[in-house]
Amino acid sequence: MTLAAEAVHADLATVWPDRDDDDRYAMLGVTPMIGVNDTGGTTTTADAAYLLGWAGQKGLGFVRFWSVNRDNGDCGDGSVDAACSGITQTR
Structure with a gap:
């Protein structure tokens, strides 16, 4: 995820060459899908913890998580489902 964001950050430099790095990071946001x-x-x-720390250091505009409603501990067998993340967890 951070590699993709860094690539977009580099692309933004070609679109907005007059903006500094901090401005370009503030224009970025990331939205990973939780679980499987x-x-x-x-x-x-x-x-997720690493991403949040990295985003804070870089000053990203936002961090969101796709399908946070899937983060419920159901279907901990690693399957992909709209109703659960596929990750075993305690509630």
């Missing part, structure tokens, strides 16, 4: 996602990856709680 439909592209085969998994966003763990450790990944």
Whole structure:
């Protein structure tokens, strides 16, 4: 996720060359999908914590999480479902 955001940040420099790095980071936002996602990856709680720390250091405009309603501990078998994240957890 951070690599993609850094790539977009670099692209923004070509669109807004008069803006500094801080301004361009403030223009960015990230929205990872929690748990198991439909592209085969998994966003763990450790990944989310890392992303939040990185976003805070860079001054990103926002961090949101896709399908936060899936974060309920159901279907902890690693499956992808609209109703659950696929990650075992305690409530």
